[in-house]
Amino acid sequence: MPKTVLIVDDAVFMRNMLKDIFAAGGDFQVVGEASNGVEAVEKHKELKPNLTTMDIVMPFKSGIEATKEILLENPKGVIVMCSALGQESLVMEAIEAGAADFIVKPFKAEDVLAVVRKVLGEG
Amino acid sequence: MDMSKYRALFVTESREHLEGISKALLTLEKTPADRPALDALFRHAHSIKGMAASMGYDPVATMAHKLEDLADMARRGVPFDAEAVELWLEGGDWLGDAVSLVEGGREADLALPTLMQRILGKAAQMTAAAPGAGSTTFPNLAAVRAPSGTTQPSLPVTAAAGTTDARLPAVAAAPSATPTGSLPAVGPQATVMLPAVGAGPGGTQPTLTLSAVGPREFDVEVRISESAATPHVRAFLVHKRVTEKLEVVQMTPPLADLKRGTLPERRLRMRVRGTLDAVSIQSMIKALTDVADCLVTDTEKPAPAAATAPGPRPAPADLAARTVRVRTELLDELIDSVGEILLARARLHALSIRLDDPDLGDLADEFNRFAQGLHERVMSARMHPVSLLTDRLPRVVRDLAKKRGREVDFTVEGTNIELDRAMLDELHDVVLHLVRNAVDHAHEGGEARVAAGKPATMHLTLAASRDRDHVLIELHDDGQGMDPERLRASAIDKGVITAEAARLLSDQQALELICRPGFSTAQEVSDTSGRGVGMDVVLSTVEHLGGQLLIQSVVGKGTSFTLRLPLTVAIIRVLLVSAGPTDAVYALPLHRVESALDFQPAELLHSHGETLYPLGDEIAPVHDLGPLLGHAVEPWPASGTVVVIETPFRPLGVRVDRILGQQEVVVKPLGMPLSQVPYLSGAAVLADGRPAYILDVAKLIAVTPQSAHREVA
Numbered sequence: 001m002p003k004t005v006l007i008v009d010d011a012v013f014m015r016n017m018l019k020d021i022f023a024a025g026g027d028f029q030v031v032g033e034a035s036n037g038v039e040a041v042e043k044h045k046e047l048k049p050n051l052t053t054m055d056i057v058m059p060f061k062s063g064i065e066a067t068k069e070i071l072l073e074n075p076k077g078v079i080v081m082c083s084a085l086g087q088e089s090l091v092m093e094a095i096e097a098g099a100a101d102f103i104v105k106p107f108k109a110e111d112v113l114a115v116v117r118k119v120l121g122e123g
Numbered sequence: 124m125d126m127s128k129y130r131a132l133f134v135t136e137s138r139e140h141l142e143g144i145s146k147a148l149l150t151l152e153k154t155p156a157d158r159p160a161l162d163a164l165f166r167h168a169h170s171i172k173g174m175a176a177s178m179g180y181d182p183v184a185t186m187a188h189k190l191e192d193l194a195d196m197a198r199r200g201v202p203f204d205a206e207a208v209e210l211w212l213e214g215g216d217w218l219g220d221a222v223s224l225v226e227g228g229r230e231a232d233l234a235l236p237t238l239m240q241r242i243l244g245k246a247a248q249m250t251a252a253a254p255g256a257g258s259t260t261f262p263n264l265a266a267v268r269a270p271s272g273t274t275q276p277s278l279p280v281t282a283a284a285g286t287t288d289a290r291l292p293a294v295a296a297a298p299s300a301t302p303t304g305s306l307p308a309v310g311p312q313a314t315v316m317l318p319a320v321g322a323g324p325g326g327t328q329p330t331l332t333l334s335a336v337g338p339r340e341f342d343v344e345v346r347i348s349e350s351a352a353t354p355h356v357r358a359f360l361v362h363k364r365v366t367e368k369l370e371v372v373q374m375t376p377p378l379a380d381l382k383r384g385t386l387p388e389r390r391l392r393m394r395v396r397g398t399l400d401a402v403s404i405q406s407m408i409k410a411l412t413d414v415a416d417c418l419v420t421d422t423e424k425p426a427p428a429a430a431t432a433p434g435p436r437p438a439p440a441d442l443a444a445r446t447v448r449v450r451t452e453l454l455d456e457l458i459d460s461v462g463e464i465l466l467a468r469a470r471l472h473a474l475s476i477r478l479d480d481p482d483l484g485d486l487a488d489e490f491n492r493f494a495q496g497l498h499e500r501v502m503s504a505r506m507h508p509v510s511l512l513t514d515r516l517p518r519v520v521r522d523l524a525k526k527r528g529r530e531v532d533f534t535v536e537g538t539n540i541e542l543d544r545a546m547l548d549e550l551h552d553v554v555l556h557l558v559r560n561a562v563d564h565a566h567e568g569g570e571a572r573v574a575a576g577k578p579a580t581m582h583l584t585l586a587a588s589r590d591r592d593h594v595l596i597e598l599h600d601d602g603q604g605m606d607p608e609r610l611r612a613s614a615i616d617k618g619v620i621t622a623e624a625a626r627l628l629s630d631q632q633a634l635e636l637i638c639r640p641g642f643s644t645a646q647e648v649s650d651t652s653g654r655g656v657g658m659d660v661v662l663s664t665v666e667h668l669g670g671q672l673l674i675q676s677v678v679g680k681g682t683s684f685t686l687r688l689p690l691t692v693a694i695i696r697v698l699l700v701s702a703g704p705t706d707a708v709y710a711l712p713l714h715r716v717e718s719a720l721d722f723q724p725a726e727l728l729h730s731h732g733e734t735l736y737p738l739g740d741e742i743a744p745v746h747d748l749g750p751l752l753g754h755a756v757e758p759w760p761a762s763g764t765v766v767v768i769e770t771p772f773r774p775l776g777v778r779v780d781r782i783l784g785q786q787e788v789v790v791k792p793l794g795m796p797l798s799q800v801p802y803l804s805g806a807a808v809l810a811d812g813r814p815a816y817i818l819d820v821a822k823l824i825a826v827t828p829q830s831a832h833r834e835v836a
Binding site for chain 2: 013062064065083085086088090091092093095096101102104114115118
């Protein structure tokens with residue numbers, strides 16, 4: 001049974017890249033996408049994915065806020081932050097809020113897969 | 124979600140961040156590239172942004188966000204110039220005002236200032252100056268995504284309906300502000316800088332086993348992989364995961380350092396306590412991304428291969444993580460409860476004596492010890508370092524000195540001296556006023572100073588120190604000093620005092636004239652020290668706190684103001700007296716009582732409608748407490764005691780029927796309408812359970828017409 005994934009990022013470029021990475025991974029199924037934090041919270045509630053990748057700086061609601069809200073509602077949610085260099089403090093904030101792990105942009109497919117497999121207990 | 128309950132926390136924490144910003148900016152003004160200061164700016168702005176956004180204070184979040192961008196660009200190597208510092212200072216001020224609006228429940232009035240345009244302009248300029256601007260295709264932190272022709276703030280700006288000025292001006296005007304934003308590129312090497320994963324052997328999901336024994340302590344050393352792009356964040360994640368299963372007793376580097384981005388040698392050392400065994404801890408940590416190695420040593424077993432000898436247990440380094448935030452009101456309630464306990468203690472003691480029961484006496488003594496201990500602890504919880512008061516002052520001095528074109532070297536000493544929180548709150552305006560006064564009035568101006576043979580820079584020192592059960596806060600300047608003769612003349616001019624009275628004042632008393640209401644020696648009312656709080660308010664605040672204000676000044680040499688303050692205010696010692704036909708008990712704050720004399724009606728003097736009495740070396744007005752409090756006016760009684768009360772300008776005598784003794788009482792604030800009575804400063808429940816009003820005698824006399832007195836019978 002493939003793990004379901006929700007991709008949250010405001011850039012289509014990034015979303016497509018992540019979709020490709022998960023497709024290549026074989027054991028994942030991207031079930032939804034969100035382009036901002038508000039959408040992310042809604043989609044997470046609706047789709048209850050096994051895993052969510054979360055961009056940090058997004059319009060309307062940051063990935064941090066979205067992460068906090070999602071985890072408040074669903075503490076078992078597994079969220080991996082997608083950060084850029086320079087967002088360390090934001091990443092730590094997300095970790096404090098309960099994010100499972102993080103990846104640093106620009107990322108490579110095998111690293112993304114390794115991290116998400118670890119947090120899903122398949123490492 | 125109801126956010127209103129977070130408002131107070133938002134206000135408090137934002138102010139802390141704003142102080143942090145102030146400090147960082149002072150550093151940056153001197154050292155524009157100071158990385159820790161830039162990091163601090165970024166972090167504080169980010170925190171305010173996060174809180175404001177959570178609260179829905181969008182203009183605040185937007186301002187913090189844009190300021191954060193400026194700091195972030197500076198962190199990436201774009202010079203942080205004087206203009207950037209200035210914009211930050213102004214932005215910080217705006218944020219301060221915004222926080223005050225929020226505090227006053229006026230968040231609907233929040234609207235972005237025009238300053239925002241200048242900040243955005245600066246951001247665009249810094250973006251253009253950024254090395255490799257626009258060469259990355261990744262969206263990043265400072266990116267302001269503004270599709271051509273539209274204005275889209277990166278944070279929602281949902282100001283009150285109709286306030287269009289809360290909208291962000293377009294940024295896209297700057298040609299370089301491409302969608303890739305204002306961050307410089309990560310650089311070509313970044314494309315291969317990737318976290319390597321799976322360094323740990325096995326990589327199997329650890330099975331966490333509970334050991335049969337109770338909690339044990341372990342030393343854990345974790346090395347983060349060389350390939351991890353942000354090792355300190357990795358370490359932070361390790362710490363977080365560990366805290367989910369174990370108690371972290373101590374950590375090197377401390378959490379605060381990790382948050383600041385420090386992880387020397389990519390190594391994290393922790394002393395942990397819990398019921399897991401060493402193998403489980405190790406496999407749990409090794410399963411985390413980018414953990415290159417992990418060594419776990421049981422502290423209770425000899426550890427032959429342990430890289431770090433445990434040694435004596437170090438002091439908890441991450442104290443910040445071990446503190447909790449408590450509302451000041453809660454502390455007030457706590458002190459109230461402790462006060463009740465102290466009073467019960469006194470009653471218990473009295474009871475044990477009355478019943479003459481040795482067991483009860485022992486119990487009373489024990490109770491006494493516990494109550495004292497509790498009292499001390501609660502009091503210490505209310506103590507805060509003076510830095511709370513002084514942290515923002517360097518900025519105030521800097522701004523004001525700049526405005527006046529004067530040079531001031533401002534030093535703060537003894538900031539770790541602690542004072543009751545309630546007192547610090549009240550002293551804020553007082554200290555601010557004194558400091559501003561010094562820059563405004565004590566400073567002669569650079570040229571005049573040089574002409575007088577002094578360096579152009581005025582030295583201003585604020586020093587806090589402990590003097591037994593008092594705290595001294597001294598502000599000293601080497602400015603022009605105050606001339607008693609000029610003060611006398613000025614006071615006469617302003618009608619504060621008659622020429623005759625002025626002549627009688629000693630030079631020291633003349634200095635004290637500046638504390639009279641309506642007095643100000645400033646040639647002109649300046650926009651800072653000339654308005655709002657005056658020296659009269661400074662004096663009355665200090666006295667209200669049970670403190671004293673000492674003024675020393677030498678013409679041409681300088682002035683110092685010394686505030687002598689009790690450590691705490693909530694519990695005071697009072698002199699209990701009785702007065703009036705009902706033998707009612709009143710409490711006079713002991714710190715205002717100078718002495719007590721036997722009342723001799725024959726010594727009463729009458730002059731110009733005032734009744735005077737010899738109080739030690741001086742002859743000063745005397746009043747009878749009973750009539751003052753509205754009891755029937757009768758001729759002066761033949762006996763009693765005159766209590767000599769200190770007031771700012773001369774002593775006062777108050778005749779009371781009897782002195783009942785001294786007592787430590789908890790001051791309870793009065794409710795309406797009694798709180799409106801100016802001469803009642805509070806109430807207290809006495810050890811025997813009777814209530815007593817605490818009187819402010821000076822005020823009582825001020826509000827009572829000089830009518831109560833008449834000739835001796």
